[in-house]
Amino acid sequence: MNYNHIKPGTLEIYCGPMKSGKTREILHKIDKIKYLENCNFLFIKPNIDTRESFIKSRFSEMKEQCETVDENNPNQILSLIKSNLDLLIIDEIQFFSEEIVKVIEKILKTGIHVVVAGLDTDFAGKGFGQVPQLMTLATHVHKLSGICEYSGCSNSSIRSQRLIDGKPAGKNDKQVSIEGQNNTYESRCLVHHEVEEE
Ligand SMILES: [Zn+2]
Structure with a gap:
């Protein structure tokens, strides 16, 4: 095995706000x-991930190495792990429920290299899902940033701005809300990240 690329039993995290290139980083790794x-890898994404973007075409390109898992039942991942697996990659890790931490810990103990990507903070700037907890298991955390999309600003973005009908979402909004018609996201710097006090 090439130990420059595969580090058995270690967890690596790529995290940052929306549009910071997290998925691109892991596809680059693949x-x-x-x-x-002789390097066997498996790429997993949660059911909830409905992006029509490039990832879909990549998914069909690598059919045999890709699986979609119910984010509310992370234990499913364990049944997909074959004994010859070297590398497990999970995208949109923030959507998985609490058990994902135990599942990943179990997988790490078998000597598999695990790479995950996801949002480290939610629309309100709080830790997203189990990502903060997973950082305590990681040997490498790659913090990515984007470019602030606020008009006239081009600072590095570290926050994901949720907009509802163009206005900042309220702080009591639910944590998970997929981009839709009224609901959009922007990558924003700390100065331009807004959450409505309710
Ligand atoms: Zn800004």
């Missing part, structure tokens, strides 16, 4: 790994 001989 691109490199494809050239390693």
